[in-house]
Amino acid sequence: MIVLGKIIAVHSYKGGTGKTLLSLNLAATLVKHGKKVCLFDLDFRAPSLSTLLKVEKTEYWLNDYLNGTCEIDKVLIDLSSKIQNTGKLFVGLANPVTEAIRDMSAKDRKWEMRALGRLLALRNSLLNDKGFDYLIFDTSPGLQYSSINAIVSADFVLVATTLDMSDVDGTRRMLRELYDLFEKKTEIVLNKVLQDVSSKSGKEEIQARIKDIYQVPLLGIVPCFCDVLKGAGNIIFAQEKPEHPLTKILEDIVIKIEDLK
Amino acid sequence: MAKQEFLSKKPLQVLEKIRENLERLNEKMEIMIELQKHGRKDIQPLPETPLDVMTLLSMPDHLRKTAMTVCRLGRATAEEIAQQTHRARAVESAYLNQLMIMGYLKKERKGRKAYFYVERENQG
Numbered sequence: 001m002i003v004l005g006k007i008i009a010v011h012s013y014k015g016g017t018g019k020t021l022l023s024l025n026l027a028a029t030l031v032k033h034g035k036k037v038c039l040f041d042l043d044f045r046a047p048s049l050s051t052l053l054k055v056e057k058t059e060y061w062l063n064d065y066l067n068g069t070c071e072i073d074k075v076l077i078d079l080s081s082k083i084q085n086t087g088k089l090f091v092g093l094a095n096p097v098t099e100a101i102r103d104m105s106a107k108d109r110k111w112e113m114r115a116l117g118r119l120l121a122l123r124n125s126l127l128n129d130k131g132f133d134y135l136i137f138d139t140s141p142g143l144q145y146s147s148i149n150a151i152v153s154a155d156f157v158l159v160a161t162t163l164d165m166s167d168v169d170g171t172r173r174m175l176r177e178l179y180d181l182f183e184k185k186t187e188i189v190l191n192k193v194l195q196d197v198s199s200k201s202g203k204e205e206i207q208a209r210i211k212d213i214y215q216v217p218l219l220g221i222v223p224c225f226c227d228v229l230k231g232a233g234n235i236i237f238a239q240e241k242p243e244h245p246l247t248k249i250l251e252d253i254v255i256k257i258e259d260l261k
Numbered sequence: 262m263a264k265q266e267f268l269s270k271k272p273l274q275v276l277e278k279i280r281e282n283l284e285r286l287n288e289k290m291e292i293m294i295e296l297q298k299h300g301r302k303d304i305q306p307l308p309e310t311p312l313d314v315m316t317l318l319s320m321p322d323h324l325r326k327t328a329m330t331v332c333r334l335g336r337a338t339a340e341e342i343a344q345q346t347h348r349a350r351a352v353e354s355a356y357l358n359q360l361m362i363m364g365y366l367k368k369e370r371k372g373r374k375a376y377f378y379v380e381r382e383n384q385g
Binding site for chain 1: 311312313314315316317322325326329331332333335379381
C-alpha cells in the first residue's frame with residue numbers, strides 16, 4: 001500500500017536558506033500535534049543535526065544504513081524524552097566525521113542507485129510497519145545525488161528560498177528542471193524576508209510576487225528574525241518559544257501540510 | 262457431466278492460450294523494433310546500467326514516468342505499472358521492454374506474468 005503525503009523533503013538551491021532550521025522546527029511542530037515523526041539528516045556533505053540536537057554518540061549512522069551495513073532501526077535515535085510533547089520524535093543522523101564526509105562524496109552511480117532503493121524502502125519499513133506519521137528529509141543544497149535521491153523518495157518537496165537574486169534564479173530553474181520532471185508536489189517557504197509582512201497588503205504583495213516568479217504555491221513567509229541568529233542553533237523555537245512569531249508561522253505551515261492530499 | 266464441462270471450457274482455454282501467445286509475440290516484436298532502432302541484431306540487452314537519479318533526469322519524459330514507477334513499486338508487471346501511470350498496458354509494456362534493452366531494468370517470467378525490476382542487490 002502506498003501512503004501519500006507523508007514523506008517531506010526540505011530542499012533549496014543555495015545553502016543557508018534555512019532548510020535545517022525549518023526541518024527541525026517542522027518536526028517539532030508535528031510532534032506537538034501528537035504525530036510520530038522521524039527527522040533525517042541527509043546533508044552528508046555538511047551534517048548538522050547531531051550537533052544541533054546534541055547527540056554525542058551513536059553506534060550507527062544513516063551512512064551505514066545507506067551503505068547496507070545495518071537496518072534502519074539501528075540508526076534511529078528516540079528523542080521523544082527531550083521534547084515534552086504528546087508525539088514522538090526520532091532522528092537518523094549523518095556522520096559528521098571528516099572521513100565519513102569524504103567517503104560519502106566519493107560514491108559511484110551504482111552506490112547512489114542502491115541508496116535510492118534504501119531510501120524508497122523507508123516508506124514501507126517506517127510508515128507502514130513502524131507507524132510513523134511523517135518522515136522529514138533535511139537535504140544538501142543544489143543538485144546533488146543525495147538530495148535528488150531524497151526528492152525522488154518524497155511525496156512533497158518544501159523548497160526554502162530567499163529573495164537573493166542568485167537564489168531566485170536557481171530555484172526557478174530547479175522547479176522546472178528537477179521537481180517538475182519527477183512530478184513532485186512542490187511548495188515554497190520564503191525565508192529571511194525583510195519587507196513588512198505584518199499587514200495584509202504587505203503579505204499579499206509578496207504572495208503575488210512569489211506566485212509570479214515560481215508558479216507554485218507559497219506555503220509560508222518567514223521574516224528575518226534576529227532571535228534566530230542570536231539563538232545560534234541552540235533553540236528549537238517550536239518547542240521552547242511557544243509565543244514567538246516563528247512558532248506561529250510554523251503552526252500555520254504544519255496545518256497546511258496536514259491538509260495536503 | 263465431466264465431458265460437458267470439458268467441452269464448455271475448452272473454447273475459453275483455447276482463446277486464453279491464443280491471447281497469451283499474442284502477448285508474447287507482441288513483446289518479441291517490441292524488442293525487435295527496439296533493437297532495430299539501435300541498429301543491433303543480437304537479442305541480448307545492453308550490459309546492466311545503473312538506474313540512478315541522474316539517469317532518470319536525463320530520460321525522455323515518457324520513459325521516466327515508467328522507470329520512476331518501477332523504482333517506487335520495486336517489482337511490477339506492465340499491468341501494475343499501467344494502473345499507476347494511467348496509460349495503456351500495451352504502452353507500458355513497450356516502454357518497459359525498451360528500458361530492459363537499454364540495460365536499466367531486469368525482466369523475470371513467472372508463469373504467464375512478466376515482472377520488471379531494478380537490480381540493486383548485485384554488489385560490484
